[in-house]
Amino acid sequence: MPAKLAPHILTEIERLHQAHNYDPQILQVFAQLVLTKPPKDKKNKPLTLPQLKQALYRKFNVTSTVALRKNGKFQMAIDGTEPLNYALKATWEQLYRDLIDVLPNEQHQTGPDCINGINIFNYFRPWQVFSLDPEAATDKDIRDAYHRLSKIYHPDNPKTGNRRIFERLEQMYRSLTYKP
Template identity: 40%
Template sequence: MASAIETKVQELVAQHGYDAQILLDFVEFIQSQPKPRKNTQKPSNKKSTTKAKTSKKDLTVNELQAAVAAAFNCADVKALKKQEAFKLATDGRELNLRTREAWLILYREWVGVPENERHEEGPNCINGIDVLKNFRPWHVFGLNSKTATADDINSAFRKLAKQYHPDLGGDRLVFEQLQKMRDSILAFR
């Protein structure tokens, strides 16, 4: 291995005129670093770039279905699909209720943020919540729904706007979601 490294260093010196000692020092630095532990988890198909701090387990389809059914005061999925309020809530939407993703969307809307998504980090995350997946304005703004005033809501929004506004380097989708959150909670004040 050492001879392969030395050969590559000599090749880089000849091709690019790099200093051989600097390259050898860099190799030594890299080799002195602790090796990362291998990830034993199966790769996920998540499209989001966020990651959870904790490794809570994902809810099963049955758990998601039971929670959504309970949110609509139904005993099971069969009764849920017959209920008018559920039909109204899902009418006109392209939800394939045979998939886990559809039930996860309904869970986020009607039950809450799944435990394994509560402490996420990433460019779309505010206060541990991915705002593009979960619509939780009170948590994102860090306010109490019972005591916050319209001024508190606007102040929290302005503070976040300074960080997430597209003109200041923020993501347009995140900023638009923050505006929707602000507007939705101000509408009920």
């Protein structure tokens, strides 16, 4: 059941009804909508350290950090990275980003380094950044998506140009169009 509206809100609804002939019921519904707190989105809650570890253990089919560090597939996956400090949550978050997926609390991000909800410097997800389906996208689709974004972020664009973003987009484009 909706909460009772405060007297000052009911007075304003009546004033708007008298002055502009607005429907008071619609205004009351709108007031309820504005005043109601949205439900908390549980899926965007940050993962805890044990949850991060368990996700990586499942990915590599191990049961402990010791077993993970000895796992050949894991060693190949992190080959070339700097030494990892497994005591830090940040290490586990980066491993999750690199090896599993976008962290739940980092989905649908906005900001200067974000394109299509992805922070392009935290994640290398070219299909998402270019808004393409990896199963259906053609070479032309990839090229068109890249050109659309590169026009926006090209360093010569005085309004929206950004060399860092442009170079990252080039890396993503090359990764999608690489032919051995």
